[in-house]
Amino acid sequence: MTQPIISIQHLNIVNGGTANPLLKNVSINVKKGEIVGLIGESGSGKSLTAKAIMGLLPSTMKVTGRITYKGNDLLTLPSKEHRKLLGKEIAMIFQDYRGSFTPFIKVGKQILETICTHQPVGKKEGKTIALTVLEKMGLDAERVYRSYPFELSGGQVQRASIAMILALKPSVLICDEITTALDVMNGERVLDYIEKVRNETGCAVLMITHDLTLAYKRTDRIYVMHQGDIVEEGLPEQIRCHHQHPYTKKLCSCLLSLPENQSLPQAKVSML
Ligand SMILES: Nc1ncnc2c1ncn2[C@@H]1O[C@H](COP(=O)(O)OP(=O)(O)OP(=O)(O)O)[C@@H](O)[C@H]1O
Numbered sequence: 614m615t616q617p618i619i620s621i622q623h624l625n626i627v628n629g630g631t632a633n634p635l636l637k638n639v640s641i642n643v644k645k646g647e648i649v650g651l652i653g654e655s656g657s658g659k660s661l662t663a664k665a666i667m668g669l670l671p672s673t674m675k676v677t678g679r680i681t682y683k684g685n686d687l688l689t690l691p692s693k694e695h696r697k698l699l700g701k702e703i704a705m706i707f708q709d710y711r712g713s714f715t716p717f718i719k720v721g722k723q724i725l726e727t728i729c730t731h732q733p734v735g736k737k738e739g740k741t742i743a744l745t746v747l748e749k750m751g752l753d754a755e756r757v758y759r760s761y762p763f764e765l766s767g768g769q770v771q772r773a774s775i776a777m778i779l780a781l782k783p784s785v786l787i788c789d790e791i792t793t794a795l796d797v798m799n800g801e802r803v804l805d806y807i808e809k810v811r812n813e814t815g816c817a818v819l820m821i822t823h824d825l826t827l828a829y830k831r832t833d834r835i836y837v838m839h840q841g842d843i844v845e846e847g848l849p850e851q852i853r854c855h856h857q858h859p860y861t862k863k864l865c866s867c868l869l870s871l872p873e874n875q876s877l878p879q880a881k882v883s884m885l
Pocket residue numbers: 628635653654655656657658659660661662671823
């Protein structure tokens with residue numbers, strides 16, 4: 614059986630001075646080449662799980678358990694060693710993209726610097742990689758490359774920040790609600806490209822989302838999180854049709870109540 618590339622075991626997080634744990638005994642495994650969904654309502658602990666992997670939790674939080682990556686426990690790894698893994702090996706696309714770029718440095722320069730820091734390439738090759746990924750995100754690559762972040766729309770900045778991370782081709786990619794700021798077509802385009810990168814590089818993807826449809830369509834396996842607990846895990850179809858936990862049932866009932874087969878009244882559409 615293939616071993617997970619990243620394994621979270623019995624992760625508990627308590628915020629200093631409070632009794633209620635924010636995460637309770639969370640265990641999640643992601644194998645090479647797998648896209649794993651982590652779904653749950655707002656505040657259930659999805660982002661804290663991601664931040665624990667990235668070593669980005671506030672120092673006030675007390676963390677126990679293990680997060681194993683290539684034999685290292687990320688929770689006990691010295692922060693200098695942990696930081697070395699970020700980018701090329703473990704990368705995260707954040708829900709809040711606004712901090713991805715420094716406002717007064719052109720987007721292209723920032724992407725190029727990131728690529729050249731993490732990949733053994735020179736500036737010329739780095740620029741070609743940057744332009745290619747920007748184009749894959751459906752952007753006017755040349756224009757975005759020479760723009761300042763404030764000259765772009767929110768969705769364009771988000772796609773440029775996703776391009777910057779995907780250019781690094783990490784072994785583990787964490788995506789935290791990455792399509793929330795995007796329109797449907799661009800969201801699909803970004804997810805298609807992530808799938809392509811996964812197929813080409815075999816990277817492991819942890820896809821955090823509260824969008825059940827996205828999780829069903831785009832992941833190989835799903836974990837359901839509720840109030841800091843993993844309450845269910847399985848294949849998308851198992852979660853959809855054979856769930857056991859009352860919370861998963863509640864989640865799925867929202868999706869299944871969509872009027873999929875209902876005959877809708879004929880609407881008149883006029884072409885302009
Ligand atoms: N810096 C912090 N200090 C104290 N509590 C925090 C902090 N960050 C998050 N929390 C708490 O931890 C819990 C889980 O938060 P988390 O951000 O992981 O939720 P989430 O599932 O990602 O939600 P969303 O889908 O809204 O992003 C919440 O109760 C939240 O209030």
